[in-house]
Amino acid sequence: MAPSIIFFGFLVLSFSFALASDPSPLQDFCVAGGDGNVLVNGLACKDPKSVQASDFSFSGLHMLGNTSNAVGSRVTAVNVAQIPGLNTLGISFARLDYAPSGINPPHTHPRASEILTVLEGSLEVGFVTSNPENRLITKVLQKGDVFVFPVNLVHFQKNVGTRNAVALAALSSQNPGVITIANAVFGSNPDIPSDILAKAFQLHKNVVNSLQSKF
Known part of the structure; x- marks a missing residue:
């Protein structure tokens, strides 16, 4: 050559x-x-x-999150909005609290992968691979266990224990963003036309209308 x-x-x-x-x-x-x-x-x-x-610090992650809501969980985010010094550093953090049977609903982070560790309780976690496989990868985590959610894949957590659960998550973006699937699909502003959602989910339009009213 x-x-x-x-x-x-x-x-x-x-x-x-x-x-x-x-x-x-x-x-x-x-x-x-x-x-x-x-x-x-x-x-x-x-x-x-x-x-x-103070531009590089945040206080409050020792506080319990209020989980008295419809999904039974609370995410306390620590991103560039809370710590201005995170700007350009490509990292952020969060505390997650779960009531018994509480869930962090299926969602994605469009700009970040996530690594989560369980501090207290038991969590069922999982993510779904992309089309066409749409394979669910799931595991039950105990205190001290760690799990990774790849960037932009739909993922979730559920407290499968009888007591409150707590986890900490680190994300690979100063502003990872979050798209909660149910909120985005059924709670968009303005609404996605119900005939489109009815065909996409193979539901009656009345069911779609009912779901949209909840979000």
Whole structure:
């Protein structure tokens, strides 16, 4: 093989690796909340000289979440909205509380994978692979167990114990976002036309209308 061809192949491979990774930050931090016109990942940076320790901290994850709601769970998110110093760092955190039989309904995080560890109780967790397999991968976790939910796949948790359960989750985005399937499908604003949902879910339109009224 000619040396020029070998060199060209190496060059293409090098560019491929370079383009496949995220760029590293070019500053120590970019604390969200500045009033300038220069945006980094959608948020303006504060003047570094005005940054305080409070920009990098959050208090309250020791507090029990209020699970007295229809699904019996509460997510206490700690993302860039709560800690401005998370801006550009690509991580966030959450505490999850579950009443007995409480669920964190099927949902996705469009911008993040998630790693969850159980602090108290027993959780049934799972996610569904993409089309066409739509395979459910599920497991019952006990205290100290860890489970990973890949980015953008539909996943859920359910408290299968007789007492309250608590978990902590780390996510690979400063603002992972959440799309709760039932809310998005039956609670959109304005409504998705009921004839579309009736055909998609093979339901009578009256059932669809009833579901939409709940969300």
